[in-house]
Amino acid sequence: MPYNTYPYEIPPLPYAYDALEPYIDTETMRYHHDKHFASYANNLNYALRTYPTLQALTLRQLLSAAAPLPRGERQIILNNAGGVYNHFFYFSHLAPAGEGNHLPSGELAGLINSAYGSYEELKRKMSALAMNVFGSGWTVLALSENRNNIGIINLKDQDTVVPSGLTPVIMLDAWEHAYYLKHKNDRKAYIEAFWNVVSYPQT
Numbered sequence: 001m002p003y004n005t006y007p008y009e010i011p012p013l014p015y016a017y018d019a020l021e022p023y024i025d026t027e028t029m030r031y032h033h034d035k036h037f038a039s040y041a042n043n044l045n046y047a048l049r050t051y052p053t054l055q056a057l058t059l060r061q062l063l064s065a066a067a068p069l070p071r072g073e074r075q076i077i078l079n080n081a082g083g084v085y086n087h088f089f090y091f092s093h094l095a096p097a098g099e100g101n102h103l104p105s106g107e108l109a110g111l112i113n114s115a116y117g118s119y120e121e122l123k124r125k126m127s128a129l130a131m132n133v134f135g136s137g138w139t140v141l142a143l144s145e146n147r148n149n150i151g152i153i154n155l156k157d158q159d160t161v162v163p164s165g166l167t168p169v170i171m172l173d174a175w176e177h178a179y180y181l182k183h184k185n186d187r188k189a190y191i192e193a194f195w196n197v198v199s200y201p202q203t
């Protein structure tokens with residue numbers, strides 16, 4: 001993935017702020033990308049400013065269980081590095097309705113059918129899991145290390161799949177900041193809208 005070394009700089013949105021309307025609103029996209037996502041990168045840069053050894057790592061190395069993080073700043077580094085990593089996947093796997101790959105294809109479609117029987121069943125299971133995120137967190141469709149298996153997991157706060165060796169396919173941001181401006185407390189409506197603009201990697 002690009003933009004994955006210090007100093008971290010968030011990529012511009014690969015579409016217009018209003019391109020996901022009416023599913024994800026313009027104001028949410030502006031705050032979510034320009035403020036929330038950018039803050040994670042800025043805070044991470046600040047936390048790493050005095051650690052040249054950590055600056056030399058890639059984002060995934062920084063998030064791995066083996067990263068030599070200083071004890072006092074370990075959680076702040078993980079939170080912000082996780083925010084950068086997770087949001088990179090979130091924004092790059094959304095696309096305007098009518099553009100992008102809104103349906104899984106190729107090998108990915110095969111893995112989904114093997115694991116869930118159908119794409120509809122995957123969406124049903126992933127939506128239900130996202131409704132179960134208590135507080136702030138994510139629901140992730142992820143590939144195993146050997147890329148032979150696919151599964152859905154919930155992550156708390158800005159935890160990532162990296163320590164488990166998984167690679168995200170798509171990420172559903174279940175933090176209130178992802179939907180509250182438009183949907184208020186109705187997370188279910190946001191999740192239903194999300195499926196119209198999610199965009200799968202081509203495999």
Ligand code: MN
Pocket residue numbers: 032036087173175177178
């Ligand atoms: Mn977010």
